[in-house]
Amino acid sequence: MKRSWNPYLAGALTGLLLVLSVAVAGQYFGASTTFARGAAAIEQAAGVDTTRYEYFTTGGGKYGPDSLPNWQLLFVVGIALGGLGASLASGTFEIKRVPDMWAARFGDRPLWRNLTAFAGGVVLIIGARLAGGCPSGHGLSGLSQLAVSGFVALAFFFGGGWATARLLYGKGGQR
Amino acid sequence: MGLLYGLVSGILFGVLLQRAEVLRYDRQVGALRLMDMTIFKFMLTAIMVASVGIYFLKDMGLVSLSLKEAAFGAQIVGGTLFGIGWGLLGYCPGTAGGALGEGRLDAAWGLLGMLAGGAVYAAIYPALKATVLGLGKVGKVTLPQVMGVSHWVVIVAMVLLFLAMFRLFEKKGL
Numbered sequence: 001m002k003r004s005w006n007p008y009l010a011g012a013l014t015g016l017l018l019v020l021s022v023a024v025a026g027q028y029f030g031a032s033t034t035f036a037r038g039a040a041a042i043e044q045a046a047g048v049d050t051t052r053y054e055y056f057t058t059g060g061g062k063y064g065p066d067s068l069p070n071w072q073l074l075f076v077v078g079i080a081l082g083g084l085g086a087s088l089a090s091g092t093f094e095i096k097r098v099p100d101m102w103a104a105r106f107g108d109r110p111l112w113r114n115l116t117a118f119a120g121g122v123v124l125i126i127g128a129r130l131a132g133g134c135p136s137g138h139g140l141s142g143l144s145q146l147a148v149s150g151f152v153a154l155a156f157f158f159g160g161g162w163a164t165a166r167l168l169y170g171k172g173g174q175r
Numbered sequence: 176m177g178l179l180y181g182l183v184s185g186i187l188f189g190v191l192l193q194r195a196e197v198l199r200y201d202r203q204v205g206a207l208r209l210m211d212m213t214i215f216k217f218m219l220t221a222i223m224v225a226s227v228g229i230y231f232l233k234d235m236g237l238v239s240l241s242l243k244e245a246a247f248g249a250q251i252v253g254g255t256l257f258g259i260g261w262g263l264l265g266y267c268p269g270t271a272g273g274a275l276g277e278g279r280l281d282a283a284w285g286l287l288g289m290l291a292g293g294a295v296y297a298a299i300y301p302a303l304k305a306t307v308l309g310l311g312k313v314g315k316v317t318l319p320q321v322m323g324v325s326h327w328v329v330i331v332a333m334v335l336l337f338l339a340m341f342r343l344f345e346k347k348g349l
Binding site: 004020022043055056073082098102121122127142149151 | 182185186189196198214216219220228229241244247249257261262266267273274275278279280284298299301304307317318330333341
């Protein structure tokens with residue numbers, strides 16, 4: 001069971017799952033908005049008046065703290081549960097502090113890895129909210145609908161990621 | 176009911192991502208380094224299947240599209256920023272939770288960063304709205320609408336392009 005599934009097969013099943021989700025629940029996949037809404041909910045719980053922020057009140061508060069819980073939050077939570085369940089069932093669950101590729105280049109100290117991961121998360125969500133989506137919303141859902149926005153966003157997701165990976169790891173992809 | 180659908184779809188998506196090893200940092204950054212195209216095989220196949228399914232059901236009048244507005248300023252600047260963050264983190268908003276689920280603890284820091292990023296975005300939103308968010312807006316349009324052709328023409332062309340990419344990936348052992 002440790003052997004991974006063929007990515008083409010798993011991808012095709014994901015495509016069917018998206019079609020089913022649109023047909024049954026009327027929901028296209030997406031993930032990044034949940035983190036903006038989550039920030040609003042946390043700020044509100046900490047006693048911050050979130051109406052001070054225009055973004056959290058725009059569109060009738062669709063990004064505000066009261067927009068949760070919703071379909072997408074449960075979708076994002078579900079992915080974590082699915083990852084946990086599938087890894088436990090297949091014997092591939094592994095507590096890992098630093099990814100192998102990172103450790104081979106930068107060493108296995110979690111501090112630098114965690115700081116970089118945190119900074120990456122900050123920049124990534126600012127970018128995703130600016131662009132209006134992430135590889136789920138713009139990539140999977142956008143390209144499946146042949147949306148112009150999806151093609152443009154995905155090209156720049158990849159371009160920015162490629163340039164960053166090249167700066168971090170240098171030229172040439174040797175395994 | 177919507178919440179339950181979200182949870183079930185998320186779990187199934189998480190299982191597929193985990194079993195295809197798409198959640199892993201080494202696969203994500205491996206794709207950005209053009210060494211390992213696993214995540215693109217997964218994603219592009221999903222798009223092929225979903226585009227056929229969604230447009231078939233749309234032609235039958237059973238589903239409707241939910242398009243995001245094409246705004247070149249926002250998507251070029253935001254897309255590039257997202258890419259930079261993706262390269263640093265090695266997980267994306269959909270996969271970071273799943274990566275934590277399979278035991279990758281660095282993904283937790285990424286998730287915290289994303290929540291912080293949401294707060295920062297809300298704080299700088301007025302400035303962004305006055306500048307980059309308004310640039311190059313084209314509306315909620317699809318590629319076949321812009322080209323003035325049937326969506327099936329674009330789907331067939333896209334499928335052929337993706338199949339050619341898959342052939343190249345397999346030939347090069349990526």
